Amino acid sequence: MKADEKPFESHRSFTPRIRFFYLLSGVAFATLFFGLAWRQLIQASIYEEKEQQQSMRRLITPGTRGNIYDRKGILLVGNRPRFCVVAYLEELRKEFAERYIQLVREQREKNERVDRDDIKRVARAAVLQKYLDKINALLQKNVQIDPKKLERHFYQHMLLPMTLIEDLTPQEYAILTEQLPVRYPIQVYVDSVRVYPYDSLAAHTLGYVVSSSETADSVPGENLTTFSIKGKSGKMGLEARFDSHLQGLSGYEVCLVDPSGYKYEQLLKKHPEQGKDFYCSLDADLQEVAEMALGDNRGAAVALDVRTGEVLVLASKPDFDLNDFTPYLPQATYDAITERGAWVNRATQGLYPPGSPFKVIASIAMLRNGYLDPHDVHNCVGSIMVGNRQFHCNNLWGHGQLDFRHAISLSCNPFFIEHALKCGHEMLADEARRFGLNQVTHIELPETPSSLIPDKQWKKRRDLGSWTGGDTANMVQGQGFTRVTPLQMACFVASLARGETRTQPTLVHDTHKQPKHGGEAIGLRPEHMKALLEGMEMASTEGTAKSVSVQGFRIAAKTGTAQIRVAGVKRFLHIAWFIGFAPIEDPQIAVAVAIEERDDRDLFYGGTTAGPVARAIFKEFARLLQRQMQNGL
Structure with a gap:
């Protein structure tokens, strides 16, 4: 080998290919590094949230609703x-798997096609039925x-208990609490359902509840998959109006789950x-007596506290047993209530011509405007002609x-x-509107706006043509086109008892408000008011309302019988009315009653x-008042 020869070939620089490969x-x-850094540092929270969503679950348990009490x-x-037999499926996962494996082996031994999904369903049902058979035996x-x-x-609803048997007897x-082991996949689950101690008492006012999904606004873990045990929400009456007050606070559980x-x-x-509990204005004793x-x-029938406007009685018939709604309302019961027309709260939604109680409103209008003097005398011969139409007296x-006093009586x-006819219908209409009879009362229940x-x-x-004298004659008697609810008339007579024009009714009992x-x-001038009340008291002692008389209790009263035409009925049907307040010397309770005639065999008169x-x-009320006085209340 020559001195200038090298034992192997060497390169002093990279070829273009090598340079491109390294680049x-x-x-x-660098892409991999920055990608990993982005995922680890920037997107870590996103993946952590996804991991939580896949491995964590949230369970919502409803709180028990508050109670409703009367004013006393x-x-x-x-x-x-409410006791139910339930199964906790997560406690059975091992047995589900064992039974599944057993069934797969049996299928293979028979050389049959293995449908894994179908076998899983069969396995779960078989395991659960095995436990249920033990309960059946007990x-x-x-x-x-x-x-x-x-x-x-x-x-x-994997994480929620599955109901197997509902509403166990005591x-x-x-038997089950004595026989079932503590650590057992089948247990007795205690739920809470509404109970109404007085069955149908104040059914339209109290209302009922229905099943509903629990809201979880205040529960942590809003991004997690959530399971909710059915709660209750108000559907009608006070249960609906004060639902947020009565609703309990939901409990919750956040847990980890496996891939299955x-x-x-x-x-x-x-x-x-x-x-929270709710105290309504009703008096259970008075309500029961009225119904x-x-x-x-x-x-x-409606009764109001004259001073406060609190509703003491709000009764409507026909009604229904509120316990029939627990735990749910059967379709047959719903149909029966509908057929009887019992859904309507006639106290707040029943529209009737007011009949002769409207004469009290008319009297106020005529006395105020000088068209009537308490000493005016009329010779009643049993009828009066208005145009070519004859209007009869009762x-x-x-x-x-x-x-005037005897005319009212x-x-x-x-x-x-x-x-x-002297003062005109506009004056009568204005007076009725002054007492709010053309408006809803704004009580805490649905009302008819008509x-x-x-x-x-x-x-x-x-x-409908021009207004006639006959229309005015009908109006002053509370007939014709005028329509009011029993609650509106109760508010009117409560206002009269206080010497005012408006009463705000309420179902909330609040002694401090x-x-x-x-x-x-x-x-009204004092002598005019005195004459009006004397006439109404005479009605309760010797006139058309003497059936209402209570010994030792002075009552101002007015009765009436209105006529109303009903679709499909050839003749007019009657509405029997009563309005009044007592005691006259210290008004405390105002009452309005309206009853519908059902057929022509009924002898319907207000009195x-x-x-x-x-x-x-x-x-x-007089009995309760006397008892309060004896107790020094």
Whole structure:
């Protein structure tokens, strides 16, 4: 080898190919490095959230609803425990797997096609039925697993207990609590359902609840998959109006689950809390007396505290047993309530012509505006002609000579028609509106917005022709187009008792709140008010309302019988009315009663039909008032 020769060939620089390879490798490495850094540092929270969503679950448990009491603390709506047999599917996962493997082997030994999904369904049903058969033996039942229900629960509500048997009897509950082991996949689950100690008492006012999904706004883990045990929400009456007050605070549990969805570790847990109690204005004793007095009639009775406007009685018939709604309302029961027309709260939604109680409003209008003097005398001959139409008195032979007090007491139609024709219908309508009879009362329940105080403009808009003297004659008697609710008339008579024009009714019992009725003073001269009240008291002692008389209890009263045309009925049907307040010297309770005629065999008159209902309320109120005085309350 020559001295200048080298033992091997060497390169002093990279070839272009090598340079490109290293450049490409460097770019790839940098991309990988920055990609990993981005995922680890920037997107770490996103992947952590996804991991939580895949491995963590949230369970919401509803809180028990608060109770509803009457003004004296009598329980009207409460809660009772409802015991059910439930299965905790996560406790059965090992047995599900073992049974699945066993069934697969049996299929293979028979050389049959293995449908893994179908075998899993069969395995789960078989395991659960095995446990359920043990429960059946203890309770002497024959309950079978519903495979579709099981699969739906398994995939949608895995972490929640699955109900197998609902509403155990106390005897069944006692047997299972004694026989079932503590660590057992089948347990007795205690739920809470509404209970109504007085069945149908104040059904329309109290209302009912339905199942609902629990909201989880205040529960941590809003991004997690959530399972909620069904709660209750108000559907009608006070249960609906004060739902947020009565609702309990939901409890929750956050847990870790394995890839199959089974729970294996609890991370957070908070127990549910009961909702707030609610004290309504009703008096359970008065309410019960009113409903018993109404009996099988269709109608309503309302009683208000004159000073505060608190509702003491709000009764509507026909009604329904609230316990039929627990734990749910069967379709047959719903249909029966619908057929009887019992859904309507006739106290707040029943629209009726007010009948002769409207004469009290008309009297105020005519006295205030100088169209009536308490000493005016009318010779009633049993009827009066208005145009070419004859309007009869309730006494076909006539009352003879009578003044304003006796006209009110005896409800003489010709007396009031004669004076109404002098003052005109606009004055009557304005007075009715001054007492708010054309508006809803804004009580804490649904009301019909269609009460009506008509005038000539209304009649013209309805293309019913021009206003006539006959319309005015009908109006002053509370007939014709006028429509009001029993609650509105109760508010009117409570306002009259205070000498004001408005009463704000409420179902909330609050001894500290000062009533704010609005309105204004009636504006009658003292001698005019005195004459009006004397006439109303005479009605209760010797006139059309004498059936309401309670010994030692002075009552201002007015009765009436209105006529209403009903679709499909050839003749007019009657509405028996009563309004009044007591005691006259210190008004405390105002009452309105309206009862619908059912057929022509009913003898319907305000004094004989609605009066006894009002009397029962006044009599019970007088008894309670006397007891309070004896107790020094």
